[in-house]
Amino acid sequence: MTIDVMPVQLSKVWVAIGAMHVQEVRGPLPWVALPGAPAHLPGVVPWRGRAIAVLDLGGLLGVAPPVQAGEPRPRTLIAQVDATAFAIPADTVREVHAVAEVQEGHATQVRLAHGQVVIGGQVMPVVDLAHAIAAITRPEAEAG
Amino acid sequence: MQRSPVSRILITLGCVDVVFSVVIGYTFIAMMGIEGDAVPTAIAVIAGLWVAKVAAWMAIVAFRLRPLGRWFSDRKAPTDPATIAEVAAAAYRAPFVISGTFSMLYAVGYLANGLVLYVACADSVPLGPGSLTASVFASLGLLLGAMDLTFPLAEWLMAPMIETVSLTAHELKVTLRGRGLTFRSRLVAFAMTLALAPSLFLSSIVYMSDARAEQRDLARRTELAVAEAALGHEEAARSVGGSVFTFDAHANVTGRDAARVFAEHPALAREFERAAAGAPMGIVQHPREGVVAFRTEGERKIGLAVPHVHAVSFGTTLLILLFLVIVSLWGPLCALFIANSTAVPVVRVSEALARVGEGEVATAPKVPVFHQDEVGELARNYNVMLDQMRQLAQRAHEVAKGALDVELDVRGDLGDAFRGQVSSLRDIVGHIAQSAAQLAGAASEMYAAAQEQEAAAQQQSVGVEEVSRTMESLLVAATHVTESTMGVLTRAERTRETTARTAERIAELSAHASRIGEILEVIREIADRSDLLALNASLEGTRAGEAGRGFALVAAEMRKLAERVTASVSDIKKLVSDVRASVSATVLATEESTTLAEGTTESARQINLVTQQQRSGTEQAGQSMRDVASMITQSLAATQQVRSLAEDLKVQADNLNGLVARFRLPARRVEASS
Numbered sequence: 001m002t003i004d005v006m007p008v009q010l011s012k013v014w015v016a017i018g019a020m021h022v023q024e025v026r027g028p029l030p031w032v033a034l035p036g037a038p039a040h041l042p043g044v045v046p047w048r049g050r051a052i053a054v055l056d057l058g059g060l061l062g063v064a065p066p067v068q069a070g071e072p073r074p075r076t077l078i079a080q081v082d083a084t085a086f087a088i089p090a091d092t093v094r095e096v097h098a099v100a101e102v103q104e105g106h107a108t109q110v111r112l113a114h115g116q117v118v119i120g121g122q123v124m125p126v127v128d129l130a131h132a133i134a135a136i137t138r139p140e141a142e143a144g
Numbered sequence: 145m146q147r148s149p150v151s152r153i154l155i156t157l158g159c160v161d162v163v164f165s166v167v168i169g170y171t172f173i174a175m176m177g178i179e180g181d182a183v184p185t186a187i188a189v190i191a192g193l194w195v196a197k198v199a200a201w202m203a204i205v206a207f208r209l210r211p212l213g214r215w216f217s218d219r220k221a222p223t224d225p226a227t228i229a230e231v232a233a234a235a236y237r238a239p240f241v242i243s244g245t246f247s248m249l250y251a252v253g254y255l256a257n258g259l260v261l262y263v264a265c266a267d268s269v270p271l272g273p274g275s276l277t278a279s280v281f282a283s284l285g286l287l288l289g290a291m292d293l294t295f296p297l298a299e300w301l302m303a304p305m306i307e308t309v310s311l312t313a314h315e316l317k318v319t320l321r322g323r324g325l326t327f328r329s330r331l332v333a334f335a336m337t338l339a340l341a342p343s344l345f346l347s348s349i350v351y352m353s354d355a356r357a358e359q360r361d362l363a364r365r366t367e368l369a370v371a372e373a374a375l376g377h378e379e380a381a382r383s384v385g386g387s388v389f390t391f392d393a394h395a396n397v398t399g400r401d402a403a404r405v406f407a408e409h410p411a412l413a414r415e416f417e418r419a420a421a422g423a424p425m426g427i428v429q430h431p432r433e434g435v436v437a438f439r440t441e442g443e444r445k446i447g448l449a450v451p452h453v454h455a456v457s458f459g460t461t462l463l464i465l466l467f468l469v470i471v472s473l474w475g476p477l478c479a480l481f482i483a484n485s486t487a488v489p490v491v492r493v494s495e496a497l498a499r500v501g502e503g504e505v506a507t508a509p510k511v512p513v514f515h516q517d518e519v520g521e522l523a524r525n526y527n528v529m530l531d532q533m534r535q536l537a538q539r540a541h542e543v544a545k546g547a548l549d550v551e552l553d554v555r556g557d558l559g560d561a562f563r564g565q566v567s568s569l570r571d572i573v574g575h576i577a578q579s580a581a582q583l584a585g586a587a588s589e590m591y592a593a594a595q596e597q598e599a600a601a602q603q604q605s606v607g608v609e610e611v612s613r614t615m616e617s618l619l620v621a622a623t624h625v626t627e628s629t630m631g632v633l634t635r636a637e638r639t640r641e642t643t644a645r646t647a648e649r650i651a652e653l654s655a656h657a658s659r660i661g662e663i664l665e666v667i668r669e670i671a672d673r674s675d676l677l678a679l680n681a682s683l684e685g686t687r688a689g690e691a692g693r694g695f696a697l698v699a700a701e702m703r704k705l706a707e708r709v710t711a712s713v714s715d716i717k718k719l720v721s722d723v724r725a726s727v728s729a730t731v732l733a734t735e736e737s738t739t740l741a742e743g744t745t746e747s748a749r750q751i752n753l754v755t756q757q758q759r760s761g762t763e764q765a766g767q768s769m770r771d772v773a774s775m776i777t778q779s780l781a782a783t784q785q786v787r788s789l790a791e792d793l794k795v796q797a798d799n800l801n802g803l804v805a806r807f808r809l810p811a812r813r814v815e816a817s818s
Contacts (some may be wrong), residue, residue, distance in 0.1 A: 095700035
């Protein structure tokens with residue numbers, strides 16, 4: 001069985017996320033910081049008439065510095081886990097790749113990664129956005 | 145056999161004695177009227193006394209001249225001053241001794257002749273009255289005459305010995321002080337004796353002639369008285385040498401002899417006529433012509449005429465002739481000897497002085513002191529003067545050889561002047577020595593300095609020539625630089641124009657680059673949108689499942705194309721940015737180049753002006769360097785002359801040092817000079 005992943009570059013690290021969570025890829029979107037918001041959900045961005053949370057996936061995975069309001073990234077991925085949509089600032093996004101299986105490797109040492117894939121000769125950890133959202137919204141579940 | 149000088153003198157005087165004794169002996173016999181058988185007796189007496197006389201004066205003279213004989217017989221033995229003084233005293237006394245002894249014994253012998261004949265031989269040799277008196281006069285005359293003759297003769301004979309003794313005494317520096325006749329006294333005595341001697345001798349002759357004339361006159365008168373007594377007797381008359389005659393009242397004489405007598409004696413005839421006219425008898429005497437006696441006997445008048453007989457007897461005539469001969473021989477001989485005796489020393493001094501006057505001081509002879517008179521003093525003073533002059537000449541010769549430490553013991557102004565001159569010469573030589581040393585040092589330093597200066601001048605000349613050549617090269621280079629700067633100026637102006645055009649083109653290029661940037665930005669936005677569209681298309685294709693797989697692949701290819709476009713745009717933008725940066729830099733460089741070109745142009749103008757000035761200055765500098773080279777050449781020549789002069793000066797200083805070194809200064813002066 002194959003899975004579809006979309007390579008996303010966060011700062012200098014490529015991360016493969018499941019394509020079924022990605023709703024849309026957009027250009028740089030300015031977002032508004034929310035005072036008191038969680039560290040990995042620092043603000044909100046308007047998307048299709050509504051405000052969605054900004055997910056600092058790089059900061060969450062620990063592979064990129066925290067995003068800053070007023071400094072939009074070149075690409076913004078609109079992802080949806082369950083009914084919640086998130087805007088993930090990224091530097092580069094590649095088209096969807098179908099990979100055969102998720103392998104174990106040293107890339108799995110990245111936080112919240114549950115395997116690694118090789119795309120175009122590039123080894124990148126595979127991150128499950130649902131698991132990542134859960135880690136944010138339910139830290140105890142993550143710990144369990 | 146070598147005779148001693150004294151013997152020669154005795155022999156010579158003996159010969160003179162013999163000659164004069166013969167003549168004088170005869171005059172004695174003639175003067176005394178010794179005739180007939182008395183002559184041999186007189187000659188025997190005279191000869192005996194002459195021998196005794198000769199023996200006596202020879203013995204006396206030989207005795208008195210004994211020191212001379214001893215000294216001359218042993219002259220090789222060393223002579224001490226006392227001996228030479230004794231010998232000299234004997235030599236200077238010798239003329240007096242010889243002359244006095246000889247003359248005194250001559251006079252005594254002559255007087256002894258008269259006394260012996262008068263007293264001892266009165267019978268055999270009867271001498272008339274006045275013979276002794278005449279002998280005394282003759283003796284005195286002979287004494288003086290012999291002195292006149294023998295004194296200068298003795299001096300003449302003694303002259304060689306006196307010369308030897310005098311010069312030896314002078315060499316031994318024995319001062320001979322003795323008394324002698326002064327020259328004036330000698331002349332006076334000589335003149336007096338020269339006058340008195342013949343006068344006395346002539347007086348004796350006259351005295352004897354007068355005595356004999358009186359004798360004859362007495363006999364004549366006696367005979368005349370007898371004749372008068374026997375007047376008329378012819379025989380008696382003739383016995384007195386007269387002529388008997390008769391005469392008349394007019395004094396006319398009859399008688400051949402008487403007539404001849406009166407004819408030969410007219411004065412006597414006139415006296416007779418005057419007397420006969422006034423008296424019957426008488427005697428008429430005429431002092432020169434004779435005597436006439438007359439008497440009247442009745443009618444007969446008779447007379448006797450006796451003329452004077454003027455004929456001088458042969459003895460008297462011979463005596464006078466002998467006297468004249470003696471005087472004519474004696475006088476010139478005396479004059480000759482006295483002239484030699486007095487003139488020879490003067491001539492010797494004169495000749496010696498002439499040689500001294502000609503400068504032959506070293507070879508001029510010493511003059512013997514022949515007499516202890518003014519001439520002798522003159523000779524002695526001459527010898528002293530010659531010694532001093534020789535000493536002066538010797539010292540001057542030593543000084544000429546450089547010995548300035550000589551001492552001179554000549555007194556007087558000349559010695560003082562010489563000592564002063566030597567002292568001054570010492571000072572001068574000392575100063576010259578110091579000056580010569582200083583001069584030699586200065587000449588050496590000057591020579592060394594001249595050599596250094598010459599070497600420096602030569603190096604300078606070489607340097608100047610090199611600089612001159614360099615200046616020539618600079619002139620050529622300046623000309624080339626001027627031409628090059630003209631080219632540079634032209635090119636700089638062209639560069640400035642080209643740079644200006646380049647700036648315009650670059651400005652246009654910059655504008656194009658900006659436009660390209662804008663276009664690239666549009667393309668990048670399109671590529672970005674295309675990338676987003678491709679991504680979303682890929683998502684949509686993925687959502688579509690298998691049906692959308694192809695679409696997803698197209699979307700992936702589109703995204704890759706967009707990505708490559710974006711990359712290319714980025715590269716192009718980067719290139720454009722680089723181009724713009726380059727353009728900006730080029731603009732800046734062009735502006736700077738323009739500024740530089742303008743500056744270069746201005747500088748080229750200034751360089752051109754400066755190079756022209758430099759060329760002019762180089763020409764002037766070249767001319768100046770040529771002038772400097774000429775001056776250095778002249779300076780080099782002058783330096784060489786100075787070096788040559790310094791070398792000559794050093795040679796002269798060395799020569800002067802050599803000359804000064806020939807002088808030997810006294811020790812203290814040498815120390816003072818050093």
